[in-house]
Amino acid sequence: MSLKSTPSRYGSLSIALHWLMLVLIAAVYACIELKGNFPKGSETRELLKQWHFMLGMAIFALVWLRLIGRLLAPTPPIAPAPATWQNALAKLMHLALYALMIGAPLAGWLILSAAGKPVPFFGLELPPLIDKNPDLAGQIKELHELAGTAGYWLIGLHAVAGLFHHFVSRDNTLVRMLPGRS
Numbered sequence: 001m002s003l004k005s006t007p008s009r010y011g012s013l014s015i016a017l018h019w020l021m022l023v024l025i026a027a028v029y030a031c032i033e034l035k036g037n038f039p040k041g042s043e044t045r046e047l048l049k050q051w052h053f054m055l056g057m058a059i060f061a062l063v064w065l066r067l068i069g070r071l072l073a074p075t076p077p078i079a080p081a082p083a084t085w086q087n088a089l090a091k092l093m094h095l096a097l098y099a100l101m102i103g104a105p106l107a108g109w110l111i112l113s114a115a116g117k118p119v120p121f122f123g124l125e126l127p128p129l130i131d132k133n134p135d136l137a138g139q140i141k142e143l144h145e146l147a148g149t150a151g152y153w154l155i156g157l158h159a160v161a162g163l164f165h166h167f168v169s170r171d172n173t174l175v176r177m178l179p180g181r182s
Contacts, residue, residue, distance in 0.1 A: 021101070
């Protein structure tokens, strides 16, 4: 398996980052959904919140590697080529997903900064991006939660589109990103 994309599939680094980020995104959502099952102030609830923050920041760091990879390596073409409108929708979907992977973690960092709370990152503490401002923290939190809800839909639509291409269109869209293929 090559690190570089070929005419028929993505390179191994792109594939690994794609699936690693899926796992990280699922873990971020799991942490925030599970925290509600524990009483406020409990150790488990606080730990889940910390993991939510740290995993979100890991996504924020990795998304930049993915973007660099997309700029340096051409995207393998879909064969047979889809309709122009499908290509346009795919570009919009990818743009929205990248906006989510950058915007949601950045908003989380801004929330903690404005709330005057530490921003944990695997044993490190990231610097605050803005001064303490509890009102602003609340406003950004609303946007962050809206982005999280939109993320469920975007990720679901992305998965459905991949399955549609594989089982209905019968093109190579999904196969290009599957690991362990030659």
